[in-house]
Amino acid sequence: MRTLGAMHLFIAGAIAFWPDFYLPGTSAAQPKPLVKIVAGYGSTDGAIAPLWFAKETRLFEKRGLDVRLVGMGTGAVSLRALIARDLEIASLSGSGLVQAALQGADTVILSAAINGFVFKVFGAPDMTGPAQLKGKKLGVSRYGATSDFAVRLALKKWGLNPERDVSILQIGTTQDTFRAMQTRMLDAGVLSGTASLMARKAGFRELADLGDLGLHYPMAPIGTTKSYIQRNEGVVKEFMLAYIEAIHDFKRNKEAALKVLKKYTRNDDLEVLQDSYSNYASKYLAMPMPTPDAIRTILAELSVLVPAAKNAEPEQFVAYKIAREIEASGFIKRLYESEGRARK
Template sequence: MRSLLIAALVIVLLSAHAPSALAAQAKPLIKVMSGYGSTDGGAAILWFAKETKLFEKHGLDVVLVGMGTGSVSLRALIAKDLEIASLSGSGLVQAALQGADTVLISALINGFVFKVFGAPEISSPAQLKGKKLGVSRYGATSDFAVRLALKKWGLNPDRDVNILQIGTSQDAVRAMQTKMLDAGVMSGTSSLIARKAGFRELGDLADLGLHYPTSAVGTTKSYLQKRSMISSAIKKPR
């Protein structure tokens, strides 16, 4: 449900380009590059809207680009390769603090949505010491979250655990199955796949109880200025 809400918000924001379906029929379609990170299920409604021509109904020619991870989406957004993206809110904020013109439109989840799974023989987080643990990318939300969790579990993430960037959480499951990893950070359907494959859940990072804009929709200030109707829709929801 969470992922569907994120995707639905993207659709609403994109649809703000056009005031009505009738007006859209009289104008050329507006091309929009929209990126999404995970393929855990959040992209399903986006593809549904595209394949049923819902975007076209609102005057949009939306190109959906699967980026694999939020950090890759962020770099593409900053480089203007994407115009709107679903990614981590903290990445947008950090980029803005470093001089980028990124802006967070909305954050729907306040907290982490990851779980750490390990090999069956690992029965507690403390046993991750000396083990290889996979995250999507260094600096990504999964990396940031698990480092906080490791500290809470009494481990030094820089010294006690070998944290490796492995790609998507599906990649982490496959790496664990081939013994390339001892543990991995999972989310969405990957958690179900990991559990079904016999891996042990070691911790739910939601239990950290931290305020964190995990599920966010972002764009750039320059894009909002170019497409003023989106800005108006954000300030005055319809």
Template sequence: MIRPARRTRRPAKASRCARSPSSRPPQPRLVHSMLKSALYLFILLSLTTSAAAQELKKIRLGYPSLAFTQSHIWVAKEEGLFKKYGLDVDPVFLRGGQVATQALAAGDPPIVNVGTVVQANLTGYNLVLVAAVETRYYQLVFVRPGITGLEQLKGKKLGISGFGSATHYAALILLKHLNLEPNKDVALIPGGPDAERMGALVAGKIDASFFNMSTAPVARRMGFIELLSIADLGVEVQGNGLATSRAYIKSNRDTVKAALKGYIEAIHFIYANKTEAQRTFAKYMRTNDPDVLETSYQSYVKTIPKKPYFTLKGIQFILDMLAPQMPQAKSAKPEQFVDPSFLQELENEGFFTEMAKRYP
């Protein structure tokens, strides 16, 4: 018996409403995996953001003048170089070296760009330099009209920013050169920052004073007479540098090292980026005077070293000047006022080589 052939059913046409494979709902296992990955990514980003915020340590860092010798502090702040090394720095203007040293001795700010740590150290404050950018005092002697020579300073009033400041030491160097005694042959009058001493000269309260190279163009335009640069006397003396206390180093060594890295990179940045550097100079010096900005920049690249090492000979000179009034200075050694370990570490780590390549 022959069976009838079975009909072969044609496959049904795909419905227009049928979903393509790509539009099918994800399987539960896939959904779980995707959610898990998203959660991990969220946690990772949160931790990274939190860690980045925690890494920025807030710190105040002081500077005592509006001269170009302080500008690496400003540039490191403005160009984000302190942040690069984990610090959120608040630059604090302190009115002169004496005030800056007193603030440092009190621990606020804990780091200051100043050179006058020797006298404070001798009086019991264990302050040290971890770097230094001046081995001479680039202070210019200006006098009021009517005085034509340095020999005429005898019996006159010489303005300084404060006792124990760089201008105070510059005055001692000048008077020694002239064979004159301070406060006997020439009265030393503390008068605050450059601008205030300039006002004192105008008012006749002092007869002469020291102005840094940043302020010199203004002093000349005001009619004051420039007689001498202390640097021309050839005296090696320790000037401005990054200073802190041994106690702060002991408890915050990483912070000091980070600040020093930003400080040094700013020096290299200034050399390589004139326009950006002068913009920051203008902000902190509070002037747009082109002569001041140009003089400041040219003075910077001529006098500030890319490797900020101290001068022990310069510290000894300060000790010798202090010895008549401070007997403890006679037995002090220059090495007790510096901590070279940070610079040595950076040398060994190749930091200076890296800076030279980054800022050719």
């Protein structure tokens, strides 16, 4: 009995003085739970690859977040889900986010990885230029989506009326648009990423690069709501830090980036994947925020449909406060400086 009593004293002493001793239910032994976020994406285009990359390389977890990515099919569906609070964060159309805000929703742009359009217009092999789009059927993903917004701006610059001179049809994803071109349901289509190279390989002719319009535009934006930021500003900031790091790592780890592109675009053509990687990696911004001019591009176009756009200011539609705090913290500078030191 003395031996048993001594053993009890030993165990009690160990528990009292060994801080890492595990007891079920004690806070010292419990890791901090990850904050759950449901984030949607409408496109399977490489422009939003940093979002996928952050998920696959566990950068969100590194920041204390459990992000569940949900493919929504289109940006319009993502927008409705965001407004309905079914999503906390979503990758969708910049013009859609701004228009929703103008019409009373509390949507706001959190980031935009690219400043400018990445779309190209492809047509039948016998077409030689944009002028030949007159009287033709042109495919976009969805009305109001970025592809639709961009090509309507372009048509006006080419002297064509988007309402009268061209039949603009909403098809689905850029892959769906490409397939519709193959079956001759369309004469031309607005494509990007993997779909662009596939169209070129199939013999379609590139009629125009919409990036040549020279317009600022928030491409591949991520949106949320102002109310979500008010309740979870720290969480949103951690999300942004993970996203920014994902852009940095995507550019510098091509092998991992290609694996992510292959998984989410569901394309295993290495030539297509490498083309998509090269195209987007060179365009991603270290600080992925839209310029005021990018928002003005949207407001100018929307002013025809939404009178409130005429007197609106870019600051109303972008969460610049979080971006400025991150920039002021020196996080991005340290991220890219550490890479420079590693190369020496």
